[in-house]
Amino acid sequence: MQKETTPNMTQKEAFLxxxxxMDIEMLEIILDDSIIYFGASKKVFLEKLxxxxxxxxxxxxxxxxxxxxxxxxINTYYLLLKIFDYANKFIIEExxxxxxxxxxxxxxxxxxxxxxxxxxxxxFGDDEKINFKPSNQYVINLYKCTNAYEEIVNxxxxxxxxKDISEWVNKxxxxxxxxxxxxxxxxxNDFRNLFSKFEYxxxxxxxxxxxxxxxxxxxxxxxxxxxxxxxxxxxxACCKVLVLASEFSxxxxxxxxxxHNYRSNxxxxxxxxxxxxxxxxxxxxxxxxxxxxxxKFNFIxxxxxx
Numbered sequence: 001m002q003k004e005t006t007p008n009m010t011q012k013e014a015f016l017x018x019x020x021x022m023d024i025e026m027l028e029i030i031l032d033d034s035i036i037y038f039g040a041s042k043k044v045f046l047e048k049l050x051x052x053x054x055x056x057x058x059x060x061x062x063x064x065x066x067x068x069x070x071x072x073x074i075n076t077y078y079l080l081l082k083i084f085d086y087a088n089k090f091i092i093e094e095x096x097x098x099x100x101x102x103x104x105x106x107x108x109x110x111x112x113x114x115x116x117x118x119x120x121x122x123x124f125g126d127d128e129k130i131n132f133k134p135s136n137q138y139v140i141n142l143y144k145c146t147n148a149y150e151e152i153v154n155x156x157x158x159x160x161x162x163k164d165i166s167e168w169v170n171k172x173x174x175x176x177x178x179x180x181x182x183x184x185x186x187x188x189n190d191f192r193n194l195f196s197k198f199e200y201x202x203x204x205x206x207x208x209x210x211x212x213x214x215x216x217x218x219x220x221x222x223x224x225x226x227x228x229x230x231x232x233x234x235x236x237a238c239c240k241v242l243v244l245a246s247e248f249s250x251x252x253x254x255x256x257x258x259x260h261n262y263r264s265n266x267x268x269x270x271x272x273x274x275x276x277x278x279x280x281x282x283x284x285x286x287x288x289x290x291x292x293x294x295x296k297f298n299f300i301x302x303x304x305x306x
Contacts, residue, residue: 022053125186145191208272237283245295
């Protein structure tokens with residue numbers, strides 16, 4: 001079915017115009033439901049574009065995106081995401097002025113390919129593609145993965161301790177092991193990524209005792225003692241607990257809660273979390289050699305005034 005386009009523009013010209021403007025509503029209007037976009041449906045394709053546009057805006061991007069045409073291949077274009085130094089390649093096929101296919105030519109089938117796939121790349125998993133026929137086992141596993149994920153990420157405020165995380169990981173360990181290697185099924189990713197993240201947290205929280213020792217032995221009374229302290233705990237700060245440095249933004253000292261950076265409904269609570277964040281803040285405050293790694297925490301205190 002032919003879609004209406006802006007007067008005096010072909011469907012391809014309209015697509016490129018509204019892609020550049022990050023206008024999802026107009027892209028929905030001018031693109032056909034019946035054709036294939038990078039192997040997926042229009043709905044899935046637009047959801048991916050919407051995600052990319054959101055990341056550009058969150059990253060501080062303003063104005064229009066830039067689209068570059070290939071010098072020799074007349075149907076090939078690049079969507080340039082300058083703020084991320086990244087580009088997506090589009091090949092657009094037309095017939096009688098109408099788009100009949102939009103696709104890329106990258107082939108990714110290995111686990112290593114998928115592991116290094118940028119979240120900004122327009123590439124879809126096998127289970128997101130229009131010709132995917134799910135098995136009964138896939139449907140069961142997806143149902144379990146969705147339920148497990150929504151136990152944590154569900155629109156409600158969740159305050160988790162390290163014990164809560166450990167119990168959730170143990171509860172869903174067998175499910176994770178079952179879907180871990182199904183790396184071409186992207187609809188498992190929400191669950192898999194959350195599970196992996198929580199495993200990293202638990203691994204770093206095992207260093208809580210060493211963190212307490214670091215905080216107890218800290219002194220900036222003289223330069224020599226401070227330099228020795230930085231040397232003694234360099235591995236702890238730069239290797240053993242560094243993942244947690246990028247995970248939290250708002251730190252409520254009084255209530256010992258940390259707000260997650262990427263999932264706004266999740267808070268983490270406990271002496272162990274707070275001690276690690278306090279240690280990281282203290283360490284990178286003094287170590288100029290690793291200033292580029294310095295975390296950006298917002299410490300607040302919500303204790304009621306007496």
